[in-house]
Amino acid sequence: MSDQPLSGFRIGVTAARRAEEQIALLERRGASVVHAPALSVDPNRIDEPALLAATKHVLDQPVDIFVATTGIGLKSWFGAAERWGLLDELTEHLGGAEILARGPKSVGALRRFGLRELWSPESEEFDDVLAHLRGRDLTGLRIVVQEHGQSLSMAAHALRRLGAEVTTVAVYRVEGADDPEPMFGLIEDIAGRRVDAVTFTAAPAIAAMMQAAGTTGHRDEVVSAFQADVIAACVGPVTAAAFEMWGVPSIYPERSRLAAMVKQLEVELPSRAGGTSLDVAGHTLLLHGDAVLLDGAEVKLSPAPYAVLQALLVNPGTVVSRRDLLTALPSGTAGSEHAVEMAVARLRAALGTRCIQTVVKRGYRLAVAP
Structure with a gap:
């Protein structure tokens, strides 16, 4: 099993307090993190x-x-x-x-x-x-x-x-984030389904996010995204209860702890995402969003070999011509068929030479199991 089970997933973090700890937990597991505090870094402003x-x-x-x-x-x-x-x-x-x-x-x-x-x-x-x-x-x-x-x-x-x-x-009053721009950006990402999950560690953070979504005209889109594609991950039942009035389903661990919430995401996100999984030359090739995993280990690909892999995955096992692969290469890298050969060579170096087969005078194909 991969030691980065969240590789390929983009997760929003709304916490202000202990945000660094939470972000580190997620990034160590391979997640790409968008930090958008919903509340002030120091919410305990005492009168x-x-x-x-x-x-x-x-x-x-x-x-x-x-x-x-x-x-x-x-x-x-x-x-x-x-x-x-x-x-x-x-x-x-x-x-x-x-x-x-x-x-x-x-x-x-x-x-x-x-x-x-x-x-x-x-x-x-x-x-x-x-x-x-x-x-x-x-x-x-x-x-x-x-x-x-x-x-x-x-x-x-x-x-x-x-x-x-x-x-x-009244010991303190929770106040909104000093800079609302990151939250506005996260709201747009949620509405556009550009994040896979968003974490919440305090009920007031949910109220603050929904208020911000209302001011930008995205509240209905945010609610719809949480109801369909984006996971609302809460640290515990008290926080999760704040979503009930919006009809938003949420997940939370049995123990109200950061590590437990992250652990739950490790299970929930891959199980929901599914991804593309293939048996290629005796190896398990798995794609989650932008992440490529071979036998559970993440494989880092530059844009050109990644584009070749995506083209070969359209119909796994089908031969793709050099001309079609040339068209698939990112702009700035596609000068000639030599660029295709270089991209294929890099892809083979990353996945193993047996994973990509050359079909003489026709092109290349993934060596998928019959």
């Missing part, structure tokens, strides 16, 4: 005066239930509290509450600061946290909800209708 005021409000009265939604949000909040000299007071105050955590990252952040969650949904979805709370008598209880980059005012209102006193703490 410190507002956060300080919210923190003091939380500390004013005992908290019955504390809902932690993101690890990075907790770290940012507690980091700010430490700068203000309020960290010990805040963690002690919240430690007296029943703590609910949305997922493993918020659990990890809580434990880092000496706090323990009482419950966390397996789904890692905030809706399941709300469902857990809706099944209880909340009358008179004070609930503090740490927001996760987007407003949870509607969720807070729903809890208030059940009798709770709810305080939301």
